[in-house]
Amino acid sequence: MISEGSSTTGSVAVVTGASQGIGRATALRLAHDFSAIVLAARNEDELRSTADAVTSVGARALVSATDLRETDAAATLIQTTLERFGRIDALLNIAGAVPQIDLFEMTDDQWHDGLALKFHGARRLTLSAWDALKASGGSVIFISGSAALDPKPGFAAVAAINAAIIALAKAFAEQGIKDGVQVNSVVPGAVMTGRRESFFKKWAPEHNLSVEEAMRKFPEAVGIARFGRPEEIADLMAYLVSPSAKWLTGSCVRMDGGEIKGI
Numbered sequence: 001m002i003s004e005g006s007s008t009t010g011s012v013a014v015v016t017g018a019s020q021g022i023g024r025a026t027a028l029r030l031a032h033d034f035s036a037i038v039l040a041a042r043n044e045d046e047l048r049s050t051a052d053a054v055t056s057v058g059a060r061a062l063v064s065a066t067d068l069r070e071t072d073a074a075a076t077l078i079q080t081t082l083e084r085f086g087r088i089d090a091l092l093n094i095a096g097a098v099p100q101i102d103l104f105e106m107t108d109d110q111w112h113d114g115l116a117l118k119f120h121g122a123r124r125l126t127l128s129a130w131d132a133l134k135a136s137g138g139s140v141i142f143i144s145g146s147a148a149l150d151p152k153p154g155f156a157a158v159a160a161i162n163a164a165i166i167a168l169a170k171a172f173a174e175q176g177i178k179d180g181v182q183v184n185s186v187v188p189g190a191v192m193t194g195r196r197e198s199f200f201k202k203w204a205p206e207h208n209l210s211v212e213e214a215m216r217k218f219p220e221a222v223g224i225a226r227f228g229r230p231e232e233i234a235d236l237m238a239y240l241v242s243p244s245a246k247w248l249t250g251s252c253v254r255m256d257g258g259e260i261k262g263i
Contacts, residue, residue, distance in 0.1 A: 011136075012085045013241070014038040014077070016068060016125065017095035019046035021193035022143065024053075025230035026092055029238045031059035034089065038081045040064045041095060068095055068121030069113070078128040088132040090241040091140045093122035096161075097195060103156035114157050119164055126172055130181065139182040139241040142169040146189045146256045162187075166252050173250035182249045184240055189256025190218065192227035224257035 013034040017023030019041035027037050031054040039047050039054070044065035051061035062084055066073045081088060096118025099110055126140055133140065144162040151159030166185045173183035190196070197211075204214035219226050236255050239245050254260060 010035050010087075011089040012036045012038065012081065012087050013090040013092065014040065014081060014088055014125075014129065015092045015094060016040045016121070017143075018050050019043045021195060022188065022191060022230045022233050023092075023094040024050050025234040026094060026237050028053050028057070029231070029234040030090070030092075030241070031055075031057045031061075033238060033242065034059060036060040036062065036085050038062045038064060038077070038085075040066055040068070040077055042067050067117075068125065069116040071124070074121065074124035075128045077125065078132070082132060087136050088129050089136045089138045091126060091129050091133065091138070092143075092237060092241070093125060093141065094143045095121060096143075098158045098161050100155045100158055100199065103153040106157055111157060114161050115164075118161055119168065122165065123168060130179070133181045134179045137180045137182075139246075140169075140172060140176070140184075141237055141240055142166075142172075142183075142185045144169075144185050144187045144252070146187055146254070146259050148187065149254070149260050149262070169252070170250055176249060182241075182246060184249060185252045186233065186237060186240070187252055187254040187256065188228060188233045189254075189259040190222060190224065190227050191230055191233060193230055196227075219257075222259050223261065224259050226257065228255065228257055 011034045013030045015023055015027045018027045018039035027039055027050055031037055037054050037059050039050050041047050047063045051063050054061040064077050066077055098114040098118055122142055142165050144165040147155050147159040148162035148166055169183055169185035176183045200211050200214050204211045
């Protein structure tokens, strides 16, 4: 689906995970800076809602309801983008929910599923878009998470896969220095999204707390003043793919409200 807007800068950003949370917020933020936003996620209805919001600020929107766990999905998404717009200036790999399951309880299938979307989906998408990004001198962002820097057995998969994302981004960045492609990873902390709200609705009763109590106590328990907002991470990513940040590459940029205490 193509929705038309009025922006004329000619630049194109591809945003995965654009149906909700940080992905949706990032797509809306980039609509102010890019003429077209390609929106990818599995939920088409939510993507159409994001597309309406994108076009309301003047950018065009291309909706792609796709499951990036499938091996051919990345190449198809990039081909569709190039057929429609002819270029890619920024790729923001935001899709990917990894289950928070104890290290000793998580099955092989759950590990494979977590890797399939967040790691392999982003890897294949970046590879598929690389030539177009070289042509435009474009930018790539991989989204990780603070668990990568403070792994615990209760969320081992989240930590391990997010750590792998940071390493993958660093490897792409090294090649990007030669090819003129900027690559960074972003490490958000505890951002309040619909997915996090759902987690608290399940977790709180198991610990004899109301959802409100759990959400109130969590920031202090992890050493932060409050939850982050998706729009704050979106602003950071908009900066990272802007001309002002072009010399910043190969970096792991953390925005976590001070949760990680090490230097």
